[in-house]
Amino acid sequence: MGSISAAQKMYDASRQRSAKNKNSRSLQVTASQDLVVGSQPLPVSNQQFALLVSLDRGARDVMRAACRQAGYQSLDCPNFADAVSMAGEIGVTVCCIAASATNPGLCQLIKELREALIDGAPILMMSAMSDIPQQVEALFVCGVTEVFAPTAPEILTRYLLNRDTERVGPHGQHIYGKQVLLVEDSTTVAFVVRKTLMEHGLMVDWERSAEDGLESLKHKKYDLLITDLVLEGNMSGVALVSRLRQSGYSEYALPILAMTGFDERARRRELFRLGVNDYVVKPVLEEELIVRTRNLIIANRLAIRVEAQHARIKMLESSDALTGVYNRRMLFSMSEKYLATARRTQGVFSLVLVEMLGVDDVVVQYGSDAGDEVLSDCARAMRQVARSSDIVARVGDARFAVALPYCAAIDAPGVGERYRRVLSGQKPFGMPLDVSVGTAAFDVAQDSDFDHLFARALHALEQDSVAIPA
Numbered sequence: 001m002g003s004i005s006a007a008q009k010m011y012d013a014s015r016q017r018s019a020k021n022k023n024s025r026s027l028q029v030t031a032s033q034d035l036v037v038g039s040q041p042l043p044v045s046n047q048q049f050a051l052l053v054s055l056d057r058g059a060r061d062v063m064r065a066a067c068r069q070a071g072y073q074s075l076d077c078p079n080f081a082d083a084v085s086m087a088g089e090i091g092v093t094v095c096c097i098a099a100s101a102t103n104p105g106l107c108q109l110i111k112e113l114r115e116a117l118i119d120g121a122p123i124l125m126m127s128a129m130s131d132i133p134q135q136v137e138a139l140f141v142c143g144v145t146e147v148f149a150p151t152a153p154e155i156l157t158r159y160l161l162n163r164d165t166e167r168v169g170p171h172g173q174h175i176y177g178k179q180v181l182l183v184e185d186s187t188t189v190a191f192v193v194r195k196t197l198m199e200h201g202l203m204v205d206w207e208r209s210a211e212d213g214l215e216s217l218k219h220k221k222y223d224l225l226i227t228d229l230v231l232e233g234n235m236s237g238v239a240l241v242s243r244l245r246q247s248g249y250s251e252y253a254l255p256i257l258a259m260t261g262f263d264e265r266a267r268r269r270e271l272f273r274l275g276v277n278d279y280v281v282k283p284v285l286e287e288e289l290i291v292r293t294r295n296l297i298i299a300n301r302l303a304i305r306v307e308a309q310h311a312r313i314k315m316l317e318s319s320d321a322l323t324g325v326y327n328r329r330m331l332f333s334m335s336e337k338y339l340a341t342a343r344r345t346q347g348v349f350s351l352v353l354v355e356m357l358g359v360d361d362v363v364v365q366y367g368s369d370a371g372d373e374v375l376s377d378c379a380r381a382m383r384q385v386a387r388s389s390d391i392v393a394r395v396g397d398a399r400f401a402v403a404l405p406y407c408a409a410i411d412a413p414g415v416g417e418r419y420r421r422v423l424s425g426q427k428p429f430g431m432p433l434d435v436s437v438g439t440a441a442f443d444v445a446q447d448s449d450f451d452h453l454f455a456r457a458l459h460a461l462e463q464d465s466v467a468i469p470a
Contacts, residue, residue, distance in 0.1 A: 048072050050160075051092040053083045053109075054126075059098035059150060063126060066153040067096065070160035080109050088116035094160065098126040098150065101135040107142040114143035122199055124159070126150045145199055175297045176201035179220065183213040183227040183240065184259070189282070193226065193259075196286050197293065209233035210240035217244070217254075223297050226257045229271075238274065245275035252303040255296040259284060320394040322372055323379035328401075331393035335403045335450045342405075342442050349405055349442040350412035351453055353461040354382070354419050356398040357434035366429055374428045381422050399461075401454075409441030436465040 050072040052060045057078070064074040072094065077083045087095055095113055099106055113123055122145035127136065136147055148156045180197055184190040185208045194204045205220070207213045210231050217225075225244075229237035241256055258271055258279040271279055278292050318330040326334070335351070342349040356378055363371035375398060382400060386392050391403035404415060416437040423435045438461025440453055447453040 048093040049075055051075050051077055051083070051087055051095045052098075053077045053080065053095065054098035055079065056098060059126060062150060062153050063096045063098060063156070066156040067094075067160065069157045072160060080105060083109060084112045084116045087113050087121075088118075092117060093121050095121060095123045096126065096156070097123065101125075101127045101139055101147075107138060110139060110142040110144055122146070124148065124156065126153075126156070143195075145195075175294050178202055178223040178297050180204045180224045180226060180293070181213060181216055181220075181222045182206045183208075183210060183225070183231065183237065185209065185228065185230075185232040189228070189259075189284075193284065193289065196289055200290055200294075202293070210235035210237060210243075213240060214243065217249075222254065223300060224255050224257060224293060226259065226293070228259045230261075238271075241271075241274050241276055251275060251277055252300060252307070255300045257292055257296055320379075323376050323394050325379045325383065325400070326391055326393035328393060328395045331391055331395065331401055331403060332450055332454075334391055335453075338403065338405045339442060339447070339450050339453065343444060347406065348408040349403075349453075350407040350409065350415070351440050351457045352402040352404065352412065352416045352419060353395075353438045353454075353457045354400045354402070354416075354423065355396070355436045355461060355465065356400075356423065357436060357465070358431060359398045359433070362428055362431060365431075370429065374426075374433075377426060377428065378423055381426065382419060385419060385422055401457075407441075412439040412441050415439070436461055438462070438464055 048071065050063075050067040052063045052067070052074050054060045054063070055078060060074075060076055060078070064076075067074050075086065075092070077086050083095075083097075086092070095117060097106075097110075110123055117123070123143055125139060125144050125147040126149070127139075127147055128150065139147065146159060148159070180202050182190060182194055182197075182204055184193065184206065190206050190208075194206055197204045205216060205222075207216055208231075210227070211233055213225070213227065216222075227237040227240055231237050231240070235243070237258065241258070244254065244256070245251075255277040256275065258276045259282060260267065260271070260279055261282045263281045268279070277296055280288055280292055318326060320327045335349075338349050341347060356375070359371050359374055362374050375394075379392070379394065379400065382392050382402065386402060387404075389405050391401075391405075393401045393403075395401045402415070402419065404412065407415065416439040420435045420437045424433065426433060438457045438459070440457035440460060442453055446456065
């Protein structure tokens with residue numbers, strides 16, 4: 001009776017939490033709250049729960065010991081009636097059942113548990129191997145993941161330990177929780193493939209036709225597409241692959257694993273030409289399916305990470321890390337191209353240099369972080385003034401440049417004064433800032449390259465700084 005009472009307390013607590021948030025299927029309690037089983041508090045953070053279902057208390061004790069050795073906390077359920085509700089509302093990561101395979105209500109229970117369990121959690125059976133083989137086989141059809149003998153609980157422990165290891169790829173890359181879209185018109189094949197993938201922690205959506213697969217891709221991002229090549233409907237798997245690659249789904253954006261009943265060299269060559277990343281031959285071996293799936297997902301995640309790093313490096317090469325505007329290197333590179341165009345077409349090009357005076361005083365009184373904030377605010381204000389074609393860059397500690405394509409010499413001083421007014425109006429921490437400005441317009445006779453134009457603008461800036469009263 002003690003175990004029944006503990007399980008009932010846990011179930012009632014789960015129902016109360018579920019009523020507060022019906023959309024949540026995972027266990028949610030605050031750090032100060034513990035679930036209580038018997039007299040032992042059960043911490044909920046980063047914990048895996050095993051639901052133990054059996055009418056026999058002794059069988060639950062055997063399963064509890066096996067699960068504890070694998071690092072799982074156990075939740076007792078002494079009757080079939082509460083099993084489905086507890087599995088769906090408490091956030092169970094594995095379900096262990098001890099019962100005879102000949103139990104008439106067992107298959108229906110397993111089917112309901114399979115629907116209720118989150119993320120394809122495995123259902124493990126402890127049943128005597130002397131049971132009728134056909135009955136044991138029927139349990140697998142209903143949704144049982146594996147069957148163990150009650151006389152060898154250490155095998156169950158080893159399975160649970162290996163299960164957590166299976167979630168991790170080479171060098172620790174995780175595939176657990178990644179999204180997979182399966183397109184397969186055969187219910188039998190789809191059941192086996194989906195079951196295998198979900199047992200390894202993958203989230204699998206299943207569509208019967210290529211058309212339905214395309215519709216799913218419009219609404220959700222997947223880490224991998226697995227498709228049969230022969231599908232019901234107007235579009236084959238080959239046509240699906242071709243459509244996706246032509247629509248912009250690259251081999252890195254969406255890796256594709258094809259399933260085929262043919263293994264001719266010409267067919268393989270055609271699949272890779274269409275854009276398939278890899279393929280498996282039917283009947284699909286579980287080990288091969290998992291290895292190829294894992295390799296494609298990990299390669300995809302690594303490619304995305306490398307692409308993001310390249311984008312970051314490219315941004316750092318061209319922009320100032322503090323203010324976000326272009327850096328000196330990018331200013332010179334881009335301005336040289338504009339200058340060459342102006343020289344070739346007899347066009348116009350101007351440059352404005354701006355220096356903030358007084359930032360050092362802000363740093364002395366309020367610290368370097370305050371000085372950085374002032375510079376960032378100044379850069380933001382300059383970007384708001386600049387035209388879309390202008391190039392705003394930071395070229396010194398408190399010095400900025402604005403390259404002005406298509407700006408004539410007569411207009412450049414006015415642009416410089418506009419920047420002076422905007423920046424002089426800022427009073428960070430109540431301290432007014434002085435602004436010196438220097439401008440120069442491209443002159444074919446004087447400016448053989450951008451360095452010469454920059455030097456003339458710098459000279460004008462220094463002259464303006466001298467003119468500002470101390």
